[in-house]
Amino acid sequence: MKRILFAALTAAALFSDGILQSLNAQNMEIPKKVSPFPVGDKLPEQFSKYFIGQAWLAPLTDDKRLNAPVSNVTFSPGCRNNWHIHHAQKGGGQMLICVYGRGWVQLEGEPAHELKAGEVFNIPPNVKHWHGAAKDSWFQHLSLEVPGEGTSNEWLEPVTDEVYDKLP
Numbered sequence: 001m002k003r004i005l006f007a008a009l010t011a012a013a014l015f016s017d018g019i020l021q022s023l024n025a026q027n028m029e030i031p032k033k034v035s036p037f038p039v040g041d042k043l044p045e046q047f048s049k050y051f052i053g054q055a056w057l058a059p060l061t062d063d064k065r066l067n068a069p070v071s072n073v074t075f076s077p078g079c080r081n082n083w084h085i086h087h088a089q090k091g092g093g094q095m096l097i098c099v100y101g102r103g104w105v106q107l108e109g110e111p112a113h114e115l116k117a118g119e120v121f122n123i124p125p126n127v128k129h130w131h132g133a134a135k136d137s138w139f140q141h142l143s144l145e146v147p148g149e150g151t152s153n154e155w156l157e158p159v160t161d162e163v164y165d166k167l168p
């Protein structure tokens with residue numbers, strides 16, 4: 001039994017080393033100590049084209065009985081997504097559960113709001129916004145897609161350097 005446990009732990013250690021090595025191969029030095037949630041893979045092209053900088057995505061749960069998918073999103077320093085809207089006719093929106101580092105979220109017409117690990121930020125449906133890392137910090141948030149009717153995501157223009165660079 002001990003031997004099986006040891007083998008399992010070794011496999012887990014090798015697996016996480018593999019993740020770190022593949023990240024380092026891309027010249028992105030992800031911190032050794034991030035949240036306990038998996039980092040996952042580089043964002044696929046269908047999403048990365050709406051991001052400035054490097055981000056990773058780890059789907060955590062997508063149980064069809066609940067229909068409320070949760071993913072971990074890891075942003076490199078300075079990385080942020082474009083302005084976008086989580087549309088819904090009823091319900092919907094997005095919950096950001098911050099689990100590592102420092103980041104930003106901004107709802108259209110409001111000042112940017114600083115995010116830190118341990119904070120939960122609710123993004124109402126049908127409100128234009130963006131979110132991402134601070135310029136000097138890695139950042140991770142879990143993203144919960146709140147169930148709703150008639151939901152869809154609309155991706156808009158990038159957050160300009162003029163807006164982002166003013167943030168500390």
Ligand code: MN
Pocket residue numbers: 084086094123129130131
């Ligand atoms: Mn969003």
